[in-house]
Amino acid sequence: MKNRNNHGSSIQVPIPTLRRLPGYLSFFKALKINGVVYVSSSQIASAFNMDSTLVTKDLSHTGIKGRTKVGYNVDQLIDTVINFLDFNSRENAFLFGVGNLGRALINYEGLRHYGLEIVAGFDIDPGIVNTSIKGIKIHPLEEFRDLSVKVPARIGIITTPDSNAQEVADLAVAWGIKAIWNFTPQSIKVPANVIVENTSVYSDLAVILHRLNN
Amino acid sequence: MKNRNNHGSSIQVPIPTLRRLPGYLSFFKALKINGVVYVSSSQIASAFNMDSTLVTKDLSHTGIKGRTKVGYNVDQLIDTVINFLDFNSRENAFLFGVGNLGRALINYEGLRHYGLEIVAGFDIDPGIVNTSIKGIKIHPLEEFRDLSVKVPARIGIITTPDSNAQEVADLAVAWGIKAIWNFTPQSIKVPANVIVENTSVYSDLAVILHRLNN
DNA sequence: CAGTGTGAAGTTGTTCACAGCA
């Protein structure tokens, strides 16, 4: 959802804001469990070691209104943020490559709770193929075309070995996938209309090591 | 390592640069396997769908020099980037919480290859405690203090349930951990001298869903 | 002339300063 500024033109939500919102959400849920009803932007800011104005701006993108002197209603924050991030609307995903990481993602309840439903896994290892994990069947990769028509998905998650990332992406794109979530450090070439989001622990590791050593 | 500008003062490496470098590295390694000896910034840029000047600037932080009309030497790029990111120097880490994600991290060879050695796991589940995964022993959490003195580490990885993140962080900080890699979406409060790096798949998921739906 | 390398301009994101409100 886009916001509108006071000139009526459409402005984008900053990516950093989108990336921070799930963290806030988790904080709000913890507050709710502790019976907290209202929270101010400065309280949120102090929990995340950041400037309170930035919290205000982030939250303003979701459209929520705070009450002056009181703060924001926690229940309303939770609802509004979940809605804003589309964490309440089910989105199907295919998982390519069922190794350690792939298995961890299937087992991870969190993704399902936040709207992402892995509907099928694909692999080429005969030892994994035709087994099930948490009720999700792992199919041979060559069955991808046929199966994906029956239970379609817009998102393809790539957790294959690095060297197979591009071929799997090509396959998914040819079928008509809309977004690729790439967990390999490998760069992937796709047509401009396909969304790619890269998640690599190496990026985080690089930041940690650099901060430790400097 | 910091760079020096032409006035002799020290300038910081931008975080986005640090986050991109591991991706480049993976690309360089693939080039090497394919026998490529030189690569230009525009070739790198096109693989990652980005501006070639940005690649140049990123690489300049590592201190590498390219040859005009020829590009950068691939072997030298690999060596230089690995060195710059400290991916060649061993760094010990403790893992707190050996669930699906924790197990995946232990099994993930990549971290070890890039300098991060998980030396011990800690959990409170009697079913996991005192077992071993890939030769790494999982200890009861209460043994943390004693054990951590024998095989010390500077990094603590938190893959516990969200609600235990803070208490485990407190424990690690009290012992003297230097950096915390927090895989829970929960925010963690630590003293200013302790580094915290948050890794949450929800941030990436939020970006994907937003781009899909807008 | 096809590449690196870099200062300047432009864009995006964050912080500051302050208006308005209960």
Next chain:
DNA sequence: TGCTGTGAACAACTTCACACTG
């Protein structure tokens, strides 16, 4: 006074323009 909310100033990052090099 303590809070939200927002335009303006500032800082960080990216892109542009161009000098330089073999």
